[in-house]
Amino acid sequence: MADLVVAGAGMAGLAAAAEARSRGADVNLIEKGDRAGGSMLLSSGMVWRHATLDAFCEECPDGDRELQALIFERTESDIAWLESLGARVTERGTGNPRTAGVRFDTGSLTRSLVRAAGEPRLRRPLQELPAGTPVVLATGGFPAGRELLRRHVTAEADDLLLRATPWSAGDGLTLGLQAGAAASAGLDQIYGRNMPAPPARVEPADYVRLSQLYGRHASLANVHGETYEARTWSEIDVVQWTARQPRARAWFTVAEEALSERVRDRTVAEMVEAAERAGAPVERHGGSVTVETVAGVTSTLGGLRVDTSARAAPGVYAAGADAGGIATGGYSSGLAAALVLGRVAAAAALEDA
């Protein structure tokens, strides 16, 4: 019998399994999907933290302070650990003075972690908790769980665009709650991006390229003409607002003079053109342009409540998006949280056993 079961081979599960193996444990790493890497493989690969712990706590005011401190303090050394495993860095620094971090090539990151963690057993969803063996739940939250999204996040759940793997449907949350774990704060919150609305085709390889990240330079309205103004640099509030509008839709109207504004490495005009080429409804009147967008859900921010050893219930540990209540009320790096808590969960599970 294995010393530890790890469910999910994304960032949190691979980090947990790699940590456990480095401590000499026999790990049973099981994965529901047909490949390793989870949403991590589809991501931009930026593992980051806020510039200061105070900034983290201010940006995510309803998150658990102790978990925020743990993640803040360990992110840099855990990034160094990833590099020591051979993961390739493509960029140092985030280009944003509010944050510090490193961008990894996600293919290299996944391969390096799999080498250290051992090959996951694919197409093996965890369906019930193992008796007598500790388990790390790292199934990626419930971005693909329509029923849970409808219950906790928005009545418009059926219209959300899934911007994550199709396998993260809330299995960890359901099993953890059954085992007696508590739900964290913020079960109603998501992280995501506004994306080109249907009939646009948005393939997983396009999740980053097609994101419509210019709410700050646009006027935003729902189908009834009710408006919203972007409040955060990350625009997480924009996608959360959009998710709750009829059919999870928002129309971004940009005046001609704002088309040359830059957000990170792209101009607004480039993002609009990308949406138009993908097939989204785009209208031009005079010099201004209106793009129909849909809320794309990348990750859920609520999940199981854990302590700073990632404990959720006796013998049950949670990490990554399965552990909620960290970014509540704001935005922080999902990859950093998954990395740190994945390693912490494995260490605690082995020590407790």
Ligand SMILES: Cc1cc2nc3c(=O)[nH]c(=O)nc-3n(C[C@H](O)[C@H](O)[C@H](O)COP(=O)(O)OP(=O)(O)OC[C@H]3O[C@@H](n4cnc5c(N)ncnc54)[C@H](O)[C@@H]3O)c2cc1C
């Ligand atoms: C397009 C995109 C861009 C992003 N960019 C960034 C970024 O730059 N920086 C950042 O910090 N974050 C980013 N993220 C978010 C980041 O990818 C996630 O926060 C992170 O991957 C969460 O890690 P995780 O281990 O919880 O989930 P995942 O990495 O998704 O792994 C969960 C795994 O669990 C598996 N699973 C599900 N159910 C079961 C089950 N019952 N049994 C076994 N396995 C199961 C899934 O198949 C999956 O492989 C991005 C995400 C996307 C999609």
